[in-house]
Amino acid sequence: MTYFELYNLPESFMLDEKALKNTYYKLSREYHPDFYANEPQEKQQEILQLSTQYTNAYRTLSNPDLRMQYILKEHGLLEEGKNEIPSDFLMEMMDINEELMELEFDFDADKFHEIGEKTSGVVAQLDNDVLPVLQRYPELHGVTKEEALQQIKTYYLKKKYLLRIQETLSKFAARS
Template sequence: MTEKNYFELYELPLTFKVDELKLKKKFYELSKRYHPDFYVNESEEKQAEILELSTLNNKAYQVLSDPLKRIEYVLSLHDMLAEGDKYVLPQDFLMDMMDVNEALMEMEFDHDELKLAQLSTQIDGMELSLFDELKRNTDEFDQKEGADSESILLKIKDIWYRQKYLMRIRESLNKFRA
């Protein structure tokens, strides 16, 4: 069985913002339709097929109901993400991250609650700025009908990679707090 597009499975338009109510409704509908208990008297092949469809339904719901996973999925549908892809982050972002990483390294030797709080506030601001930028671009993509969508997707891809980087920084900050 070929992997079915999750948006098609749920009969939803390919957008970054999905109708949560329609998504849940379709998930429950498919969960009932493909529940393995209803097929216990069927052949092994039919049971295997139903189990595969049930698994697909669960996986699709996990991806489409999570905004970050949905972004990654939409980007992958447009061939914007490849396994082992070595994405090059913008130079100015990398310079900012170099400063943040230096501050984190300094905290390993000299734990300072005030510096930790300042660094956390700085990361909060960066995350908020990225979130706003992401929202603008995903809204723009969802409102356009294919025109210039590739350039918008490239911007979203860049934001997605920067967010992933900041999540790793956030994890390091949380370790210092613990």
């Protein structure tokens, strides 16, 4: 059973967060282990497993990045070591990475801010480009579900790459 089925929600990148939270609170109260303290050990273990499953599902579904990762994994699209980022994007990022290496040896505050702005701009453009696909998924017009998932996978991988660059920038900021 998927996390979406567990919460009786349709698979979606743009969830009804209020419905998710309400269902989570309802299930947490219903399956809280403390309410089963006088039950046989077998029943207590079953309730503990259910409670853990509901909590893990909620944590995943309530976080947009984890939800995206979960959906992509459920469809077999994220495999360890087999996720290719488009080469044109990598070439663009190579320039940014070279600038970061230069900062390592010769810190320049203006260059630091320029790289931060550039990275934020790329993230904003990625978010803007993928938003229509996320909003319409899985009811897409002119695009198959598989094509949409591939677009979302590419977005996810690019954003993950950019987050690593932003983490590096944060380390520079902490040092200066």
